[in-house]
Amino acid sequence: MKDPNGRRPQNVYDDPEFFAGYSQLERFGENWGTAYEHGAFVALLPDVAGSRVLDLGCGAGQLAVHIAEAGAAEVIGLDPSQRMLAVARVERAHPRVTYVQASMDEADFPAGRFDLVVSSLALHYVENYAGLVRRIADWLVPGGMLVFSTEHPIFLARASDDGWVRDGDGLPLHWTIDRYGAEGLREQHWFRDGVQKFHRTLSTLLNGLVDAGLVIERVIEPMPDDEALRRRPDWIDELKRPIFLLVRARRP
Amino acid sequence: MKDPNGRRPQNVYDDPEFFAGYSQLERFGENWGTAYEHGAFVALLPDVAGSRVLDLGCGAGQLAVHIAEAGAAEVIGLDPSQRMLAVARVERAHPRVTYVQASMDEADFPAGRFDLVVSSLALHYVENYAGLVRRIADWLVPGGMLVFSTEHPIFLARASDDGWVRDGDGLPLHWTIDRYGAEGLREQHWFRDGVQKFHRTLSTLLNGLVDAGLVIERVIEPMPDDEALRRRPDWIDELKRPIFLLVRARRP
Numbered sequence: 132m133k134d135p136n137g138r139r140p141q142n143v144y145d146d147p148e149f150f151a152g153y154s155q156l157e158r159f160g161e162n163w164g165t166a167y168e169h170g171a172f173v174a175l176l177p178d179v180a181g182s183r184v185l186d187l188g189c190g191a192g193q194l195a196v197h198i199a200e201a202g203a204a205e206v207i208g209l210d211p212s213q214r215m216l217a218v219a220r221v222e223r224a225h226p227r228v229t230y231v232q233a234s235m236d237e238a239d240f241p242a243g244r245f246d247l248v249v250s251s252l253a254l255h256y257v258e259n260y261a262g263l264v265r266r267i268a269d270w271l272v273p274g275g276m277l278v279f280s281t282e283h284p285i286f287l288a289r290a291s292d293d294g295w296v297r298d299g300d301g302l303p304l305h306w307t308i309d310r311y312g313a314e315g316l317r318e319q320h321w322f323r324d325g326v327q328k329f330h331r332t333l334s335t336l337l338n339g340l341v342d343a344g345l346v347i348e349r350v351i352e353p354m355p356d357d358e359a360l361r362r363r364p365d366w367i368d369e370l371k372r373p374i375f376l377l378v379r380a381r382r383p
Numbered sequence: 384m385k386d387p388n389g390r391r392p393q394n395v396y397d398d399p400e401f402f403a404g405y406s407q408l409e410r411f412g413e414n415w416g417t418a419y420e421h422g423a424f425v426a427l428l429p430d431v432a433g434s435r436v437l438d439l440g441c442g443a444g445q446l447a448v449h450i451a452e453a454g455a456a457e458v459i460g461l462d463p464s465q466r467m468l469a470v471a472r473v474e475r476a477h478p479r480v481t482y483v484q485a486s487m488d489e490a491d492f493p494a495g496r497f498d499l500v501v502s503s504l505a506l507h508y509v510e511n512y513a514g515l516v517r518r519i520a521d522w523l524v525p526g527g528m529l530v531f532s533t534e535h536p537i538f539l540a541r542a543s544d545d546g547w548v549r550d551g552d553g554l555p556l557h558w559t560i561d562r563y564g565a566e567g568l569r570e571q572h573w574f575r576d577g578v579q580k581f582h583r584t585l586s587t588l589l590n591g592l593v594d595a596g597l598v599i600e601r602v603i604e605p606m607p608d609d610e611a612l613r614r615r616p617d618w619i620d621e622l623k624r625p626i627f628l629l630v631r632a633r634r635p
Contacts, residue, residue, distance in 0.1 A: 285537065290557035296548065305542035305559040312606035312622035332625070333585060337602045347599045350589045354564035370564035373584070 140234050140256065141327040144190070144212035152322030154218075163193040167366065168280055168375045171353040172251060175278045175379045179203045182246040185270065187235050187279075188253025192219030192228065198249070199227045209233050235263055240270045247271075250279040252375070255287060255328040258316075261339045268343040271382040277345060283352060283373040284311065287330040292320045294372075306372035336376065345380035352376060392486050392508065393579040396442070396464035404574025406470075415445040419618065420532055420627045423605040424503060427530045427631045431455040434498040437522065439487050439531075440505025444471030444480065450501065451479045461485050487515055492522045499523075502531040504627070507539060507580040510568075513591045520595040523634040529597060535604060535625040536563065539582040544572045546624075558624035588628065597632035604628060 143149045153159060158166040172194075180202035186195045189208030199206045205227055210216055211234040219230050235257055248267050257263055267277055286294070290309035298304050314332060318325045340347055352373035355366040395401045405411060410418040424446075432454035438447045441460030451458045457479055462468055463486040471482050487502075487509055500519050509515050519529055538546070542561035550556050566584060570577045583591075592599055604625035607618040 285560065285563070290548075296542075296559060305561045306563075307548060307557040307559055308537065309557045309623050311537070311558075311624045312604075332604055334602045334604045337589075337599065341600060347589065348593060350586045352564075352584055352586045371561050372563045 140211065140236060140258065142211045142234075143256075143323075143326050144210075144215050146323060148323045149321075149326070150214050159191060167355075167369070168353045168377065171351050171375075171377055172278070172280055173197070175349055175351065175377060176201075176249070177247065177276050177278075179247060183244065184247045184249065185209065185240070185245045187238070187248060187250040187267075188256070189219065189230065190215045190251075190253075192216075192223035192225075192230065194249060194251050195219075195228045195230075196223045196225050198247075199225045203227060203247075205229070207231060209235065209238055211235075238266070242269050243272045244270050245272070246275050248275070248277045248279075250277075250281075252280050252282070254279055254281040255330075258329055260329070260331055260335070261342065264339045264343040264345070268345055268382055273382055275382045276348075277340075277380045277382075278378070280375050280377045281336070282328065283376040284330060284333050284336070285372050286374045287317060287328060303368045303371065333376070336378070340378070340380045344382065346383055347378065347380050349379040350376070351378070392463070392488060392510065394463045394486075395508075395575075395578050396462075396467050398575065400575045401573070401578065402466050411443060419607075419621065420605045420629065423603050423627075423629055424530070424532055425449070427601055427603065427629060428453075428501070429499065429528050429530075431499060435496065436499045436501065437461065437492070437497045439490070439500065439502040439519075440508070441471065441482065442467045442503075442505075444475035444477075444482065446501060446503050447471075447480045447482075448475045448477050450499075451477045455479060455499075457481070459483060461487065461490055463487075490518070494521050495524045495527075496522050497524070498527050500527070500529045500531075502529075502533075504532050504534070506531055506533040507582075510581055512581070512583055512587070513594065516591045516595040516597070520597055520634055525634055527634045528600075529592075529632045529634075530630070532627050532629045533588070534580065535628040536582060536585050536588070537624050538626045539569060539580060555620045555623065585628070588630070592630070592632045596634065598635055599630065599632050601631040602628070603630070 179198050182203045184198050184203045184206045186208045189195045189210045192208055195206045195208035208228055208230045216230050216232050288308045288311045290307035294306055295303040296305045296307055314330055317328055317330045353375055355369055431450050434455045436450050436455045436458045438460045441447045441462045444460055447458045447460035460480055460482045468482050468484050540560045540563045542559035546558055547555040548557045548559055566582055569580055569582045605627055607621055
């Protein structure tokens with residue numbers, strides 16, 4: 132199905148070349164809990180005991196199963212990628228998790244269907260963010276929550292694939308951004324050329340929530356603390372610029 | 384008076400060298416309405432008819448008088464700078480505007496004293512932002528609004544005084560940021576060396592409002608549209624990165 136803008140969303144996770152690269156990432160496997168923003172994301176989750184939860188862009192199912200194991204009554208994990216869902220269904224089957232192959236643009240649920248909608252690093256693939264957020268708000272019960280992570284506008288608006296100005300030894304000095312005000316499609320090299328993401332300014336991301344009737348409860352730009360840096364000294368450059376933006380919003 | 388952190392806030396607007404430079408800016412004089420973010424700021428203001436308003440960092444009084452002329456019952460303009468207030472009192476005296484010389488750190492008002500608190504490009508001089516926002520929330524009536532502009536974290540976290548990577552002709556190519564995650568004092572050259580501002584991440588700015596019990600209504604990163612670019616072609620580089628962050632928040 133085409134999205135409301137008439138462009139068919141890219142399904143890069145079903146591209147063999149991309150998948151071969153992505154599936155080597157630590158966050159893809161059993162160690163997904165060591166991902167950079169993992170702690171910050173789970174800290175935003177409300178108590179899910181007994182909740183009905185929708186995971187938009189569930190990928191290989193780690194977050195969906197985490198939420199089911201934390202006591203959710205039901206988790207629907209939605210993803211457009213056949214390859215990712217094949218992994219989820221084999222490696223992360225769970226009696227209270229249902230995996231559904233669909234893009235976020237075609238997702239359709241009754242009003243008040245969920246207590247919680249989560250989405251981990253998937254919204255930057257969606258062209259019509261404002262429309263999706265309005266639909267999410269409709270799917271939530273009053274008091275329900277949306278918790279998502281997305282690539283930070285500072286990260287997505289980088290001036291090159293690399294983004295860094297580097298010193299003579301190739302070490303990162305400064306981060307570069309460009310065309311921050313020019314929202315829309317950005318094609319970048321990530322395991323393959325032409326991976327499509329949508330840059331939106333911070334104000335667009337936040338005002339979209341407000342316009343959907345949601346209340347912004349928390350905005351997080353995860354940065355490594357001293358403990359994290361002892362464990363992962365290579366994260367020191369992450370202090371130079373945010374890579375992810377995490378938000379929790381509530382339907383009043 | 385010292386602020387709660389024990390550091391006396393810099394009062395750079397009373398420095399003759401700084402003032403000599405700043406007072407040449409277009410925004411200082413009668414043309415303050417042509418300032419880059421002006422339209423976006425006034426668009427955030429609620430109807431002020433009959434309102435009691437506090438202007439934190441009122442400078443030469445342009446915004447305070449604008450609000451008084453728009454029908455506010457009373458405007459208190461607060462600024463630490465004797466020089467700025469001298470200009471305000473001579474050039475922008477108004478029967479419903481009272482100018483008070485004080486820093487934001489020492490400002491003290493009864494609960495529910497104001498319907499609206501505004502602050503134009505002054506909060507980046509304040510070290511204890513979270514504390515100030517809590518006090519502002521207390522000064523507001525239920526339903527009252529805070530509207531402020533501040534330097535955008537992307538602008539304040541620039542990697543050099545200039546911030547740009549320039550091409551061979553000296554024209555801006557990309558914007559550079561550094562130490563985004565390292566909040567605190569940044570000393571920069573602006574008409575003089577050592578102008579002190581405080582860098583805070585976007586999440587700190589927004590969560591400070593939430594923690595003070597305010598609801599975020601609008602987040603704006605002004606960018607020039609086609610009409611503005613016809614009038615001011617030199618603003619084209621502003622599309623590369625945001626310079627100001629504007630926020631409207633409401634006390635529920």
